[in-house]
Amino acid sequence: MRREVIFTVLVIAIEIVVFGYLTYQKAYQLTPPKPNLEVVDSFTEEDLTYFRDTTKTPEDWHWLGQAYMAAGFYAEATATFARAAELMPDSAMVAFDNAFCLSRVGRVVQGNAEFQRAIDLGHPKSADAMYFIGRNHLRNNDPDNAEIAFRKAVKIPLAKFQLAKILYRRGELKEAETLLTEVVRAEKGTVQTFVLRSQIELKRDDVLGAGKQSIEADSKWVRIKSPFGEQRGRLMANNSKFGFYLKAKEAMAKVAQHENRVAREKVTEVLDEEFDLSVHDSFIKLDIFVGRIKEALELVEKRIERFGPNSSILLTLGDVRKMRGDNELALEAWEQGIDINSDIAARDCCKRVANYYGSELKNKEKSLFYQALGAELYAKEGILLEEFELANQQANLAVKFNPTSAEAFYLLGRSELGLGKTEAAANAFNRCLELEPTHGRSLLCLKSLGATQKN
Amino acid sequence: MNSGKEQNQILTAVLVVLMLVIPVGFYFFNDDIQARGKPVDVERLQASFDPSEIKFTRESLLPDPEFGQLFANLKLLPSADSDWLDVVAADCRTGLVKRLSHKPDGGWQETIINQDRLLPGPGGVNPVDFDGDGDIDYLVSCIGGIQPTNDLVGRVCLLKNNDGVFETIDILKNVRRVTDAQYGDFDSDGDLDLVVAVFGGLLQGQILYLENDGDLNFIDHELMNISGAIHVPVGDFDDDGDLDFAALVSQEEEEVIAFENPGDGFVNAKRHWIFSSSNFDLGTAGMVATDLDQDGDQDFLIALGDNLELINNAAQPWHGVKWLENKGDWNFESHQIASVGGIYGVAPADFDGDGDIDVAAVSIFNDWSQENAASVVWLENDGKQNFKTWQVASDPIQLSCVTCGDINNDGTPDIVTGSFHFRRPFAKFGSVDAFLNPAEAK
Numbered sequence: 001m002r003r004e005v006i007f008t009v010l011v012i013a014i015e016i017v018v019f020g021y022l023t024y025q026k027a028y029q030l031t032p033p034k035p036n037l038e039v040v041d042s043f044t045e046e047d048l049t050y051f052r053d054t055t056k057t058p059e060d061w062h063w064l065g066q067a068y069m070a071a072g073f074y075a076e077a078t079a080t081f082a083r084a085a086e087l088m089p090d091s092a093m094v095a096f097d098n099a100f101c102l103s104r105v106g107r108v109v110q111g112n113a114e115f116q117r118a119i120d121l122g123h124p125k126s127a128d129a130m131y132f133i134g135r136n137h138l139r140n141n142d143p144d145n146a147e148i149a150f151r152k153a154v155k156i157p158l159a160k161f162q163l164a165k166i167l168y169r170r171g172e173l174k175e176a177e178t179l180l181t182e183v184v185r186a187e188k189g190t191v192q193t194f195v196l197r198s199q200i201e202l203k204r205d206d207v208l209g210a211g212k213q214s215i216e217a218d219s220k221w222v223r224i225k226s227p228f229g230e231q232r233g234r235l236m237a238n239n240s241k242f243g244f245y246l247k248a249k250e251a252m253a254k255v256a257q258h259e260n261r262v263a264r265e266k267v268t269e270v271l272d273e274e275f276d277l278s279v280h281d282s283f284i285k286l287d288i289f290v291g292r293i294k295e296a297l298e299l300v301e302k303r304i305e306r307f308g309p310n311s312s313i314l315l316t317l318g319d320v321r322k323m324r325g326d327n328e329l330a331l332e333a334w335e336q337g338i339d340i341n342s343d344i345a346a347r348d349c350c351k352r353v354a355n356y357y358g359s360e361l362k363n364k365e366k367s368l369f370y371q372a373l374g375a376e377l378y379a380k381e382g383i384l385l386e387e388f389e390l391a392n393q394q395a396n397l398a399v400k401f402n403p404t405s406a407e408a409f410y411l412l413g414r415s416e417l418g419l420g421k422t423e424a425a426a427n428a429f430n431r432c433l434e435l436e437p438t439h440g441r442s443l444l445c446l447k448s449l450g451a452t453q454k455n
Numbered sequence: 456m457n458s459g460k461e462q463n464q465i466l467t468a469v470l471v472v473l474m475l476v477i478p479v480g481f482y483f484f485n486d487d488i489q490a491r492g493k494p495v496d497v498e499r500l501q502a503s504f505d506p507s508e509i510k511f512t513r514e515s516l517l518p519d520p521e522f523g524q525l526f527a528n529l530k531l532l533p534s535a536d537s538d539w540l541d542v543v544a545a546d547c548r549t550g551l552v553k554r555l556s557h558k559p560d561g562g563w564q565e566t567i568i569n570q571d572r573l574l575p576g577p578g579g580v581n582p583v584d585f586d587g588d589g590d591i592d593y594l595v596s597c598i599g600g601i602q603p604t605n606d607l608v609g610r611v612c613l614l615k616n617n618d619g620v621f622e623t624i625d626i627l628k629n630v631r632r633v634t635d636a637q638y639g640d641f642d643s644d645g646d647l648d649l650v651v652a653v654f655g656g657l658l659q660g661q662i663l664y665l666e667n668d669g670d671l672n673f674i675d676h677e678l679m680n681i682s683g684a685i686h687v688p689v690g691d692f693d694d695d696g697d698l699d700f701a702a703l704v705s706q707e708e709e710e711v712i713a714f715e716n717p718g719d720g721f722v723n724a725k726r727h728w729i730f731s732s733s734n735f736d737l738g739t740a741g742m743v744a745t746d747l748d749q750d751g752d753q754d755f756l757i758a759l760g761d762n763l764e765l766i767n768n769a770a771q772p773w774h775g776v777k778w779l780e781n782k783g784d785w786n787f788e789s790h791q792i793a794s795v796g797g798i799y800g801v802a803p804a805d806f807d808g809d810g811d812i813d814v815a816a817v818s819i820f821n822d823w824s825q826e827n828a829a830s831v832v833w834l835e836n837d838g839k840q841n842f843k844t845w846q847v848a849s850d851p852i853q854l855s856c857v858t859c860g861d862i863n864n865d866g867t868p869d870i871v872t873g874s875f876h877f878r879r880p881f882a883k884f885g886s887v888d889a890f891l892n893p894a895e896a897k
Binding site: 005012074198384407441 | 474
C-alpha cells in the first residue's frame with residue numbers, strides 16, 4: 001500500500017513538473033506583434049485584435065501573417081510569417097508567403113532566400129517563385145542574376161518578357177526580338193510585346209518602324225499573365241475575409257440581392273465607419289431602385305464633392321435629375337459628362353443628350369451632332385478593344401451624322417486599318433487631314449501605311 | 456487498523472484521481488492558456504528623422520478639410536495686390552485650377568481660374584503668357600481621373616486670359632492620361648510649342664511633341680510609345696543654346712530619356728538614355744531640373760516613392776531622392792541623396808542661406824502607421840552635395856507636390872505642399888499648406 005502511494009505521488013510530481021513546464025512554455029512563448037490599429041477602421045481593428053489574441057497554432061500564425069499583409073501592416077506581417085516559418089519549417093506555403101511579404105517591403109535578399117526555400121520544399125508554384133526571385137534581383141540592381149532566374153522560370157511568358165527587356169537594355173536587340181516572338185507565340189496580341197518592339201525600333205533609330213508598332217500597341221489591351229497578379233488576387237480575397245472589406249462585401253451583396261431593408265442597414269453601417277466609393281455607389285443604386293430619388297441625388301452630390309466629377313457620376317446625376325423632372329438640369333449634367341471625359345459613360349451621356357434634342361426640342365441638328373459624337377466614342381472603344389467591325393460600323397455612322405468631324409474620319413481610317421483595308425484607310429486619313437491638316441495621328445498612320453506599302 | 460487501511464485507500468484513490476485529473480485538465484485547459492511572452496521583433500524602415508533646426512511654421516492656405524484632398528501640382532506667382540506670392544494649385548478632385556492670394560488682413564483668398572468649364576483631373580499647371588498678349592494664361596495637363604484607365608481621358612488645355620476672363624481651350628485630347636505639359640519655342644519660330652507626358656493607362660502611353668503653327672493649332676508628333684512618362688522638364692541640358700527636354704518614365708521602365716534638340720524642334724531629336732534603373736519597382740514619381748551643384752549646367756532631382764502595386768502601399772528602402780549630376784556630353788551620374796519612404800515631390804531652395812542648394816521633399820506613402828512618420832523633410836547641403844535629412848512635419852500626411860519660394864517676402868524660401876490623400880489612414884488631412892521659414896534662417 002505504501003509503495004502504491006509513493007508511486008502515485010511520484011507520478012503526480014512528474015506530471016506537475018512536465019505539465020507545469022509545458023504550461024510555462026506556452027504561457028511565455030513569443031506573441032504576435034501588435035500593429036498600430038488606430039490607422040484602420042474599427043471593424044478591421046476588432047477582427048485583427050481577435051486574430052492576434054487567439055493566435056496559438058502555427059496555422060494561426062500563418063493566417064495572422066496573411067491578415068496583417070492584407071491590411072497593409074507589412075512590417076508586422078513579415079515578423080509574423082517569420083515566426084510561422086520557425087514553427088512550420090517544412091511548409092512551402094509559409095515560406096512562399098513569407099518571401100512575398102518580405103519582397104513587398106523591399107527586403108529582397110531575405111525574400112529570395114525564402115522563395116528558394118519554398119522551391120526546395122516543393123511549392124506547387126515553383127516557377128512563380130523563381131520569377132519573383134528574378135524580380136527581386138532586379139530590385140537589387142542585379143540584372144545578371146535576374147537573367148539566370150528568369151531563364152529558370154522561362155516557361156512563364158512574363159519571365160521570358162523580362163528576359164527580353166534585360167537584353168534590350170543591354171543592347172542585344174536581335175536576341176530580345178527573338179524572345180518577344182516566343183512570348184507572342186505563347187500569349188498572342190499582348191500589349192507589352194508591341195510596346196517593347198516599338199522601343200527596340202527606336203533604339204535602331206527606325207522611327208517609322210517604331211510608329212507602326214505603336215499603332216498596333218494602341219489597339220491592344222491584353223496583358224501578359226502575371227504571377228504577381230495572382231498573388232494580388234489572393235491578397236484581395238484575404239482582405240475581404242475580415243474587417244471593413246468583409247462588411248462592405250456583405251453590404252453590396254445585399255444590395256445586389258435586392259434585400260433592400262437589410263441592405264440599407266448594412267450599407268449605412270459601413271459608410272458611417274468609412275467613406276468607400278464602391279459601397280457609396282451601391283447605396284446610390286439602392287436608393288434609385290427603391291425610388292428614393294431625393295436621397296439618391298444627395299448621395300450623388302456627396303460623391304462628386306468627395307471624388308470630383310467624371311462622366312460616369314455625371315451620367316447618374318443627369319438621370320436622377322431627370323427622374324425628379326429637372327430636365328434642363330439633367331441636360332446640363334449629361335453635357336458636362338461628355339465634356340469632362342471620353343470614357344464609356346460619356347457615350348451614354350451622348351445618347352441621352354441626342355435623345356433630348358431629338359425628342360423634346362426637335363433640334364435635329366444638335367441631336368445628330370451628339371449622335372455622331374456618341375458613335376465616335378463607340379468607335380474609339382471598338383478600336384481600343386480590337387473590335388474593328390463594331391468600330392467601323394460606328395465610325396461610318398459618325399461620319400454620316402457629322403461629315404465635318406476630322407476625328408470621325410480618323411477613327412474610320414483606324415477601323416479600316418484594323419480590318420486590313422489599307423486603301424480605304426488611307427482615304428479616310430486623307431479626308432481627316434483635309435478637315436484638320438494638323439491631325440498628327442492621321443499623319444502618323446499615313447506615314448506608317450506608306451512604309452508598309454513600300455515594303 | 457481498519458481505519459488506517461481505509462485512510463490509505465482513500466488517500467490512494469485521491470492520488471489516483473489527481474494523477475488522472477492533471478493530464479486531463481491540461482488537455483482541456485491547454486487551449487485557454489494565454490500567451491504572455493514578448494511579441495516577436497518587428498523590423499521597420501526609418502520613417503522619422505531629426506527635427507529640423509530651422510523651425511518652419513505651418514500655415515494652411517485653405518480651410519481645414521474634413522476629408523482627403525487631391526492637389527497634384529503647385530506653382531508660385533507674383534501677386535497683383537500683395538507682397539506675398541500667390542499659389543496656383545491644380546485641384547484634381549474638383550476639376551478646378553485655383554489661385555490662392557494672401558489677403559492684406561491675413562488669411563488667404565481663393566479664385567477659380569477655369570470658370571467656364573470643369574477640367575478632367577487637372578494634374579499639372581504652368582502659368583505662362585502663352586499667346587504673347589502680355590497677360591498670364593495657364594497651361595494645364597489633365598489626367599482624366601485618379602483611377603487608372605486605358606480610356607482616352609487625358610487632355611492638355613490652355614486657360615486663355617481674355618482681359619481677366621479665362622476661356623478653356625483644348626490643345627490636345629483623345630489621348631490617354633496626361634501628367635505633364637511643358638512649353639518652349641523649340642523650333643525657334645517665335646511661338647510656344649509643347650512637350651507632353653502621356654502617362655497612359657496600364658501599359659500604353661506616349662511622349663509627344665506638339666508643334667505650334669502660330670495660331671494655336673498643334674501638330675502632334677509621337678516621340679516615343681512608352682507607358683509611365685510623368686514629367687518632362689525643359690532646359691538647355693547640353694549648353695548649345697536651344698531647349699532640350701527630358702522625360703522621367705516610371706511604370707516598370709524607371710528611366711530618364713533626354714531628347715536633344717537639333718535646333719528645329721524634336722521631330723529629329725536624338726534620344727539619350729541618361730538614367731536607367733534595373734529596379735523596375737524603383738517608384739519614380741517626379742523630376743525637376745536644377746543646377747544643384749552650381750557648376751553651371753542643369754542637373755535633375757528625382758523623387759522616388761511611388762508604390763501602388765497593392766491596395767495598401769509600402770515604403771521601400773530605395774525610396775527617397777536621387778540627384779542626376781550632369782557631367783557634360785549627355786552623361787549623368789546618379790546619387791541617392793536621401794532615403795525616405797514614399798517621396799513624391801522635390802523642390803530645390805537655399806533654406807539655410809549658406810549659398811548652396813538644399814532640397815525640400817514630400818512623402819505620400821511613408822509608413823503612416825508610425826506616429827511621427829515624416830511627410831515633409833528638407834535636405835541640408837553641406838556645400839559638397841552631401842545631404843542631411845531634417846524632418847519638417849508629420850502632419851499633414853499623404854503629400855504629392857511641393858514648391859519653394861519666398862512666399863511671405865521675408866528673404867527666406869518657404870515650402871508649399873499639396874495634399875493628395877486617398878488612402879488610409881484617413882486622418883491628418885491637409886490641402887495646400889505653407890511651411891514658413893523664419894527670417895533668421897537666412
